[in-house]
Amino acid sequence: MFSKEDHNLLELISQDSRLTPEELSIQTGLAPEYIKERIQQWVEDRVLVYRPLVNWERTGAQTVSALIEVKVTPQRGFGFDKIAKRLQKYPEIQAVYLMSGGFDLTLMIEGKTMQEVALFVAEKLAPLEHIQSTGTHFVLRRYKQDGVELMGEEEALARLVISP
The missing domain is CATH 1.10.10 (Arc Repressor Mutant, subunit A)
Structure with missing residues (x-):
């Protein structure tokens, strides 16, 4: 191929x-x-998918990102695919990954505020059929994303703690 x-x-x-x-x-x-x-x-063929990577922190825009761990009940004959396809339709959800380990899916969510993200999880995500539980982790700072370093070396050096 x-x-x-x-x-x-x-x-x-x-x-x-x-x-x-x-x-x-x-x-x-x-x-x-x-x-x-x-x-x-x-x-x-969607082998190449283009999307610009914007470092929103440098624009002054207020955005909040969260990683959501989701445990689901797999559906007979569909496994996790049916719920994953349903979740990917939400515009708040930027990424959906099937995982190994203690939970089944990881979602990357973006919103304007922590409250907006929390409300999405509480009102739209958690009540969905087949969702057993969720765990929300808010992103505090991005240092590198999609292989791109977002913090310049001068910023990293300026943030170093100097101790005797």
Whole structure:
């Protein structure tokens, strides 16, 4: 399905999705036309999904993110897929992951305030059929997301505690 060249191309795109087909061609030796065709096909097949990563903390915008642990009762014949598909429809939920360990699903939720997130969990998520329990963990600060360091080195150094 995917050649070695395709894997190398995908690796380069995953590191910097702003590279042009011409720049990718120089790095891979593949023709720009081939690269354009592959990228178009991968977008259609949802192999490549583009979404900008915004460091909201630097914009002054007030947003709250939370990681929600969810225990569910799997449905006969569907396992966890049916409830996961239902949950992914909520615009507040940014990510849904099936997990191993002490709970079944992890949800990443965003809202304007902690109260907004808490109300979503209490009023929309927890009452759903097949939800056994939830555990909410609020994100206090993002240092790195999707492989991107969000705190510059000068900020990290400025925050170091100096002790004798």
